[in-house]
Amino acid sequence: MELKISEKYKKLIVDTGRELYKQNLTIGTWGNISFLDSDTDLVYIKPSGIEYNEIETKDIVVLDKKGKIVEGTKKPSIETSMHLAIYNARDDVGAIIHYHPIYSSVLAVTGLSLPGISEDFVQLVGNKVVCAKYGLPGSKELAKNAVIALGERKAVFLLNHGTLCVGRDMKEAMKVCSVVEKTAHIYILSKSIGKCRIIPEEDIKAMQDFAKDNYGN
Numbered sequence: 001m002e003l004k005i006s007e008k009y010k011k012l013i014v015d016t017g018r019e020l021y022k023q024n025l026t027i028g029t030w031g032n033i034s035f036l037d038s039d040t041d042l043v044y045i046k047p048s049g050i051e052y053n054e055i056e057t058k059d060i061v062v063l064d065k066k067g068k069i070v071e072g073t074k075k076p077s078i079e080t081s082m083h084l085a086i087y088n089a090r091d092d093v094g095a096i097i098h099y100h101p102i103y104s105s106v107l108a109v110t111g112l113s114l115p116g117i118s119e120d121f122v123q124l125v126g127n128k129v130v131c132a133k134y135g136l137p138g139s140k141e142l143a144k145n146a147v148i149a150l151g152e153r154k155a156v157f158l159l160n161h162g163t164l165c166v167g168r169d170m171k172e173a174m175k176v177c178s179v180v181e182k183t184a185h186i187y188i189l190s191k192s193i194g195k196c197r198i199i200p201e202e203d204i205k206a207m208q209d210f211a212k213d214n215y216g217n
């Protein structure tokens with residue numbers, strides 16, 4: 001069977017990388033972006049080691065969910081096994097962005113969790129974001145630890161490394177990136193004043209149910 005490869009999804013990876021860069025959410029070649037086409041089960045991923053502003057659609061690597069390259073001449077992102085492990089573990093994930101923004105990386109180097117402190121965060125991302133156990137970049141161990149700590153939530157911190165966000169589609173994954181970084185910033189500032197209130201679990205649940213009923217999450 002001929003697998004249909006879409007130029008549109010390659011462009012989505014290119015455009016999202018430029019947007020991440022523009023929003024100061026990552027620098028240089030750090031981080032990686034992928035998209036799962038649910039019709040073909042093919043994964044489109046950023047190539048390794050090319051600056052976001054220099055990536056073109058011809059550089060995007062297309063693989064199946066087992067990691068076999070279907071199209072592309074460049075080396076796929078070093079974190080390909082982490083992206084594939086998440087697509088294989090979670091049916092609801094259609095896009096993944098791994099990035100190195102400042103405030104969530106502050107939490108990622110401490111190993112602390114980001115608790116549910118603001119309404120947009122608990123509705124979109126989950127009750128909290130926890131930090132995965134350490135694994136070397138690109139290792140199978142990092143992929144496994146990220147899947148475990150991500151659980152059913154939409155973001156996870158990678159110890160001494162950065163953050164990974166997921167969404168049903170790229171638009172949602174991008175939104176999760178912004179909300180996690182903003183909430184990490186607020187959390188760190190509030191801690192510097194002295195304290196912040198964590199939203200009680202029952203209120204988080206009520207807000208998540210409301211979001212599900214009203215926005216179809």
Ligand SMILES: [Zn+2]
Pocket residue numbers: 030031098099100161162
């Ligand atoms: Zn990284």
